[in-house]
Amino acid sequence: MPPRRVVTGRSQEPRKRFAEELRHLRLERKLSFRALGAALGWDATLFSKMEKGETLGGPEVVQGLDTFYGTSDLLLVLWELAAGDQSQFKERYRRYMALEAEALSLWHYAVSIVPGLLQTEAYARDVLALGGASGDALTREVEARIGRRELLVGDTAPTFRSILCETVLRTPLGDRKEWREQLEHLLEMGERRNVTIQVLRHSAGLPALTNTQSMFLKLTDGRTVAWVETAHSGDLVEETASVERLQLAYDQVRDLALSPAESRKFIMQMLEEAACDPST
Structure with missing residues (x-):
């Protein structure tokens, strides 16, 4: 696992913090969005939107990034914090879908x-x-x-x-x-x-x-x-x-x-x- 970084000065708002970490890791390795997309198999525009805070992406994408960067579950934990109400929304929606089917x-x-x-x-x-x-x-x-x-x-x-x-x-x-x-x-x-x-x-x-x-x-x-x-x-x-x-x-x-x-x-x-x- 890479050494723990000092987070002083970074956003304390979960969604912004998640986007900041994504940008930091990509720039640290001097990668373009296109190169990142080619390496992980997702569209490059998705990573751009994630860094801009326009979308959080899904857990599969975040797990792929953790594996690629060697950051253990760091990004997944940040994603879960950023998702917050969205995770609750998905749980409620899954229950609704089950009721809809019946x-x-x-x-x-x-x-x-x-x-x-x-x-x-x-x-x-x-x-x-x-x-x-x-x-x-x-x-x-x-x-x-x-x-x-x-x-x-x-x-x-x-x-x-x-x-x-x-x-x-x-x-x-x-x-x-x-x-x-x-x-x-x-x-x-x-x-x-x-x-x-x-x-x-x-x-x-x-x-x-x-x-x-x-x-x-x-x-x-x-x-x-x-x-x-x-x-x-x-x-x-x-x-x-x-x-x-x-x-x-x-x-x-x-x-x-x-x-x-x-x-x-x-x-x-x-x-x-x-x-x-x-x-x-």
Whole structure:
């Protein structure tokens, strides 16, 4: 193990401290991001984002860095400290995923992006890349997300309702062909007997769930739980009174949304506009 370094003057904030250590180790060995990426097998941009504090990377990447630099578990320990709430977030999300797989019915409200269960592979890749994933890690995350769509297939598939804020349909992918494929996929999924898709128009006014993406799960034991997520955090809500308040807000949103038939017409209109885009 390398000699212990004096840390005086270094940041005491875990995330910044982690990024500082990454930069120190790389520069100490006079490595470029490209050289580091080539040595470890990950995209060079990932290490750049980690040093800028834009992403923490995953434990596999950090363990690879510890091995490469010969720093024992130093970086992994710093990563765990920096992850903090993110580690808790992942644990809550894993529990939610287990409940989702067993749910009898699901109902969802999308604020700004297409829900994972309705995403095409291209859409999922663009969304997940925004979180900092790249290379093989991104491929694995996309495969996992697309695999979740199997939940809605088969004779025993749960019923699923998704209300899409109009913003979701007016925020296209950079590749217009891929965006048309996503809209076509929404229309196709909406034809399934167990899937209902509705659109909440901007003209309906401010919804009760203003900036909270929500998923409700009806479980086999009769309970309903909710997963609520913003741009910065997510939480599994199981306490009955809290779930009921969220459900009431969801019901108010549903009352303002277009009917499934009207929603289908609106999505078709968006598809026609995308097909007429002169840039494609």
